[in-house]
Amino acid sequence: DQQVKQNSPSLSVQEGRISILNCDYTNSMFDYFLWYKKYPAEGPTFLISISSIKDKNEDGRFTVFLNKSAKHLSLHIVPSQPGDSAVYFCAASDSGGGADGLTFGKGTHLIIQP
C-alpha cells in the first residue's frame, strides 16, 4: 500500500510560469514532510520541508503548502526556470522529529519548456 502518492508522473510548464507539484498521503501519523529534487544518476537534493504544525513554508522561489485535513501537500515553484527540470519527490516521516526512514512518493518529472 502506497502511503505517499504523487499521482502525476510528469508535468510540463512554460518557463516563467508557476509549477505546482502535488502529493497525497494516507498515514495520519506523518508529521514531517519534505521535497527533494533529483537529476539522473545523482542523489536527491533537499529542497524544502514542513512540519505538521504549519500549513505553509517558503524558501525563495519554493513554497510548500500542507493541508492536514485533506492529507495533501503541494510544492509551488515561482517563477519556473529551465534548471528546475528534474524529478521531484515528496517524502514523509512519522518519527516526531527524530531521524527515521523517509517514505517517498514515486516522483513527478517536471519539464520546463522555454
Place this chain on the structure above:
Amino acid sequence: KAGVTQTPRYLIKTRGQQVTLSCSPISGHRSVSWYQQTPGQGLQFLFEYFSETQRNKGNFPGRFSGRQFSNSRSEMNVSTLELGDSALYLCASSSPRGTDTQYFGPGTRLTVL
C-alpha cells in the same frame, strides 16, 4: 562542509556474489540511512543507523545488512546477489538534533548480471 560521499559510484557483480557499499556522512551527522531506488518501486528505505546501532529497518530480506562505525561511516552489504538487486543505492545522513531532513549522497549504481 563536504557532503555525503559514497563509494564506489558504479559496481558490476554477478548473481550469487556479495557486495559491500560504503558511505561517509556529513561531518557531525551521526545518523545514516540507506535507500534503494529502482524504476518500479521508487525510493525505498532499507535501514538506519545511529551511534553504531540499527534503529530502524525497512521491509527487505536478511540478505541486506549494514553496520556503522564509531566515526559514523557506514557500510551496507548485500549477500547472494539476485538480478532484482540491480538498483541505485543511496545513503543519507542527518543531524541528531531534531529534524528529519536527510541529505543524500550521489549513490552507488549496482548492476547484477
